[in-house]
Amino acid sequence: GAGVSQSPSNKVTEKGKDVELRCDPISGHTALYWYRQSLGQGLEFLIYFQGNSAPDKSGLPSDRFSAERTGGSVSTLTIQRTQQEDSAVYLCASNGGNKGSPLHFGNGTRLTVT
Amino acid sequence: GQSLEQPSEVTAVEGAIVQINCTYQTSGFYGLSWYQQHDGGAPTFLSYNALDGLEETGRFSSFLSRSDSYGYLLLQELQMKDSASYFCAFDNQAGTALIFGKGTTLSVSS
Numbered sequence: 001g002a003g004v005s006q007s008p009s010n011k012v013t014e015k016g017k018d019v020e021l022r023c024d025p026i027s028g029h030t031a032l033y034w035y036r037q038s039l040g041q042g043l044e045f046l047i048y049f050q051g052n053s054a055p056d057k058s059g060l061p062s063d064r065f066s067a068e069r070t071g072g073s074v075s076t077l078t079i080q081r082t083q084q085e086d087s088a089v090y091l092c093a094s095n096g097g098n099k100g101s102p103l104h105f106g107n108g109t110r111l112t113v114t
Numbered sequence: 115g116q117s118l119e120q121p122s123e124v125t126a127v128e129g130a131i132v133q134i135n136c137t138y139q140t141s142g143f144y145g146l147s148w149y150q151q152h153d154g155g156a157p158t159f160l161s162y163n164a165l166d167g168l169e170e171t172g173r174f175s176s177f178l179s180r181s182d183s184y185g186y187l188l189l190q191e192l193q194m195k196d197s198a199s200y201f202c203a204f205d206n207q208a209g210t211a212l213i214f215g216k217g218t219t220l221s222v223s224s
Contacts, residue, residue, distance in 0.1 A: 033211050042201060042216035043157065056210060091156065099205055100145050102159035103212060 002026075004106035006092050012112045013082055021077040021109045025094030032075050033093045033103065034067060043091065049075065050097050082113045116140040118215035120202055125221045126192050134187045134218045136202035144205050146178050146185045147212060152198045160187070160200075189220070197222045 005024040013019050025032050034046040045059035049069045060066070064082075069075040079086055089110050093103040118138045126132040136146065145164035149157040161169055163178035163185060175188040189196055203214040 035214070043203075043214040045211050045213055048211035050209070059211070093157075099209070100147070100162040100164055102147075102162070103149075103157070105156040105158070107156050 004092055004094055004104050006090075006106035006109050008109055009107065010110045010112075012114060015084060015113055016081055018078065018080045019082055019111065021079075021090050021092075021111070023075045023077070023092030023094075023106060025073065025075070025092070026104055027073075029094035029096055029104070030072070031095050031097035031101075032069055034075070034077050035091045035093065036088045037091060037108070038088045046077070046090075079111075082111075084113050087111055087113045116204075116213055118202055118204065118213065120200075120215045120218045122216070123219045123221070125223065128192055128194060128222060128224050130192050131188065131190050132192060132220065134189075134200050134202075134220070136185045136187075136215060138183050138185075138202070138204050138215075140204055140206060140213070142207035143180065143183070144207050146176075147203045147205070148174075148176050148187045149201045149203065149214075150198050151201065151217070157201060192222045194222050194224065196220060 007022045030051045032049045035043040047067045048056040064080045067077045089108040091108045093105045095101040095103050120136045147162045148160040151157040161176040168177045173190045178185040199217040199219050201214045201217045203212045
């Protein structure tokens with residue numbers, strides 16, 4: 001596709017449920033990033049995939065969060081047993097993996113945990 | 115640890131010039147990026163500095179001083195459409211992901 005695609009665009013879930021958020025990066029981009037943005041806040045790094053290297057999971061806030069990237073393309077961020085504090089916009093970005101290469105962001109998934 | 119500091123809010127009028135400062139702290143610093151985000155939109159790339167000095171792209175310029183761990187984004191001839199949040203972000207030698215500041219909300223009035 002022309003840009004980074006994320007689905008769903010909005011997700012409302014009940015506390016305690018599991019959710020899966022999907023990201024389709026730009027074709028050919030080797031690096032994929034997940035960030036979280038709470039209302040009026042900055043972008044909090046979650047996880048980073050670069051090619052076939054082991055992902056950098058240092059930003060994941062708890063073991064309820066996990067992500068995978070299949071075939072070096074599509075990525076899924078899973079949040080288990082959601083809590084109200086997980087409510088945020090989850091942004092995915094991709095680039096060619098080179099330093100200084102611009103990140104191309106998707107429009108995000110707005111997650112609301114009730 | 116790693117951190118970035120930037121002002122939370124800046125206001126200006128159309129046609130004016132505004133400078134958004136960013137100071138950072140990290141080991142193995144490689145470069146500083148700037149992103150713009152309009153309300154409800156995705157962040158979009160503005161500029162990247164890996165070397166000291168000024169990079170100019172149209173009405174926007176970005177500056178880096180590695181010795182001072184400091185950079186700024188300069189916006190000239192402000193327009194209403196420049197009202198947005200602006201984020202500085204750094205990357206490291208180690209190849210970790212871009213780390214973002216909390217952002218500066220710029221409000222441009224007529």
